[in-house]
Amino acid sequence: MRAVAYDRYGGNEVLAVTTLPRPKVGPGEILIRVRSAAVNPVDWKVMTGGLDPLMQTVFPVVPGWDVAGVVEQAGLDTPEFAPGDEVYSYARRDYLHGGTFAELVTVAARDAAPKPDSIGWDEAAGLPLAGLTAYQTLTRLDTGPDDTVLIHGAAGGVGTLAVQIATAFGARVIGTASPANHERLRALGAEPVAYGDGLAERVRDLSPTGATVVVDYVGGVLDATLAVLREGGRHASIADDRVVGAGGQWMWTRPDGAGLRALAALVEAGKLTVPVAAVLPLEQVAEAFDLSRAGHTPGKIIIRVSS
Numbered sequence: 001m002r003a004v005a006y007d008r009y010g011g012n013e014v015l016a017v018t019t020l021p022r023p024k025v026g027p028g029e030i031l032i033r034v035r036s037a038a039v040n041p042v043d044w045k046v047m048t049g050g051l052d053p054l055m056q057t058v059f060p061v062v063p064g065w066d067v068a069g070v071v072e073q074a075g076l077d078t079p080e081f082a083p084g085d086e087v088y089s090y091a092r093r094d095y096l097h098g099g100t101f102a103e104l105v106t107v108a109a110r111d112a113a114p115k116p117d118s119i120g121w122d123e124a125a126g127l128p129l130a131g132l133t134a135y136q137t138l139t140r141l142d143t144g145p146d147d148t149v150l151i152h153g154a155a156g157g158v159g160t161l162a163v164q165i166a167t168a169f170g171a172r173v174i175g176t177a178s179p180a181n182h183e184r185l186r187a188l189g190a191e192p193v194a195y196g197d198g199l200a201e202r203v204r205d206l207s208p209t210g211a212t213v214v215v216d217y218v219g220g221v222l223d224a225t226l227a228v229l230r231e232g233g234r235h236a237s238i239a240d241d242r243v244v245g246a247g248g249q250w251m252w253t254r255p256d257g258a259g260l261r262a263l264a265a266l267v268e269a270g271k272l273t274v275p276v277a278a279v280l281p282l283e284q285v286a287e288a289f290d291l292s293r294a295g296h297t298p299g300k301i302i303i304r305v306s307s
Contacts, residue, residue, distance in 0.1 A: 003102030004285045005060040009049035012286040020062070023098055023106045027076040030109050032087060036125035036279075037100040038066035039301040040157070044289040046096060056095040063285070064100035064303070065092045067107070068115055068124035078109040086115040090128035090255045101285055101303055113260035116267040123274040126300030127161075131263045131272075133238060133253045134162035137215045138169065140249060141234040145170030148207050150228060153217035154190055155181035157300060158238070160275060162215060163190045165263075168271040171213070174206055176221075184298070200227035216240060275299030 001022055006014040025031045043063045045051070068088040074081050081087065089112040091100050098105060115124045143149060149166045153159040154175025166173045167189035175190035176199065182192035193202045199221075204210065210228040219239030226246060229235055236249040244250050266272035277299035280288045288301050 001103040002282065003062045004282060005062045005102075006047060007060045009047065009052070011048065012044075012289055014047065015063075015286050015289075017283055018060070020060070020102065023104055025073050025075040025106055028078060028109055029075040029106045030071050030078055030081050030087070030112060031073040031075075031104055031106050032067055032069040032089070032112075033072045033104055034067055034069040034100055034102060034305040035121040035307070036068050037064045037303045037305060038126040038129070039285075039288045039292050039303065040065065040129050041292055042129075043099075044292060047289075051096070058095060058097040061096045062099040062102050062105075064102075064105075065090060066125050066128045067091050067100035067105055068121045069105075069305075072104065075109075081109055081112065087112045088115045088124045088128055088260065089113070089257075090132055090253070090260070092129075092255055101282060101305070103305060108255070110257050111255035113257045113264060116264040118268055119274065122276050122279055122300075122302045122304065125302055126274045126276055127263060127267075128260060129253060130157045130300070131161050131165075131274075132256055132259050133158045133217075133251075134165050135259050135263060136253055136256070137236050137238065137249075137251055138162060138166055138213075140251065141213050141215070141236055143169050143171055143213050147171040147212045148210070149173050149213040149215065150203060150211040150225070151175045151190070151215050151217070152195070152221045152225070153177075154185055154192070155298075156217055158217045160188065160299075161272065162217070163188045164272045165266065166213075168266055168269075172207075174203055174211065176218075181298075195221075199224045203228045216243070222246060276302055278302065279304050 155177035173190040176195040185192040214235040216237035277297035
């Protein structure tokens with residue numbers, strides 16, 4: 001099968017389009033013929049060795065953890081899926097090796113879900129990691145209709161989905177972003193505020209009693225979080241482990257088929273959309289990584305593997 005892979009840590013220079021063996025399909029797994037995959041910042045960060053202290057690496061590594069495609073083969077004991085099913089998945093394993101920037105990828109059946117019918121392959125591929133990150137932070141903090149939620153980084157890939165999910169949960173949402181993104185946040189249901197010096201005061205202007213839930217998707221904002229968090233409030237971060245010492249949760253997103261089904265239900269109900277900023281072919285993964293590093297795209301960067 002065609003794939004993009006690297007056989008050592010480094011920058012874009014280690015990426016190569018290559019041919020790799022067809023993956024074996026173990027018990028409890030499905031083999032997906034990839035239609036689209038999505039780029040996340042973690043993809044190029046792990047390529048430099050950024051997760052080497054945490055995860056075992058088996059070279060060559062095919063990057064990519066998000067996928068949407070068609071079941072090509074179902075392994076033993078996978079009654080929930082059959083060849084021809086359209087699925088999507090956050091396909092992270094416990095070690096780095098076989099990712100989604102390839103024609104075929106194996107995924108644990110428990111980590112996959114039916115693709116939402118109302119969106120295309122590109123949008124579906126852009127949802128799993130960012131969507132589960134938003135969903136898991138908000139649900140672990142028991143976010144509901146009685147909450148005022150502050151989202152740090154509300155205009156980013158995760159934040160944009162978190163705004164929509166928190167709104168769907170019935171919460172009031174305040175989101176930090178640059179002024180250029182404020183209208184976009186308003187359209188999604190959030191009350192935007194500019195980040196930076198004076199953030200706590202601006203949040204208090206909107207909500208004098210502060211926030212009951214704060215989620216941090218950018219890091220470096222713990223002081224502002226604590227300044228606006230109500231007594232008894234809950235907070236979490238995916239970017240700053242100092243929250244643990246301040247009564248919060250530091251989170252790492254888990255693959256979760258049930259969570260993907262919940263996200264799909266929100267999509268089908270018209271409560272969740274996935275913005276796509278760019279679609280590139282498999283041969284342009286390096287260019288896609290450059291776009292991701294620049295950090296200015298207003299949506300997901302997609303790798304189109306097949307049509």
